[in-house]
Amino acid sequence: MAQRQLEQTAIQPPSSEELLALAATRVELPAVPFRLDYQDDVDTLYISLKQNAHPTHSEAQLDDSVIFDYENDTLVGIEILDISGQLKYANPS
Numbered sequence: 001m002a003q004r005q006l007e008q009t010a011i012q013p014p015s016s017e018e019l020l021a022l023a024a025t026r027v028e029l030p031a032v033p034f035r036l037d038y039q040d041d042v043d044t045l046y047i048s049l050k051q052n053a054h055p056t057h058s059e060a061q062l063d064d065s066v067i068f069d070y071e072n073d074t075l076v077g078i079e080i081l082d083i084s085g086q087l088k089y090a091n092p093s
Helices: 016-024
Strands: 035-039 044-048 057-061 066-071 074-080
Touching: 016 035, 016 044, 016 074
Parallel strands: none
Antiparallel strands: 035 044, 044 074, 057 066, 066 074
């Protein structure tokens, strides 16, 4: 019986510029300093708007797969799921 080798698809992480452009298509980015944290294993971008934030609650926009984190009434972070759309290729069935 011949063994079949599975071709693995390598996911190329997007650049910071690409991440910002992709984020801007799904949310309005505030005009404040922020930090980007991209997790390539889950294709998720977290935009930190405040250092050392302690979110008290979150609000999700399921249609855009966006989660807004708030500390009391202040927006402190934005999480965008499947930011590049590559996650669907990570584990092909």
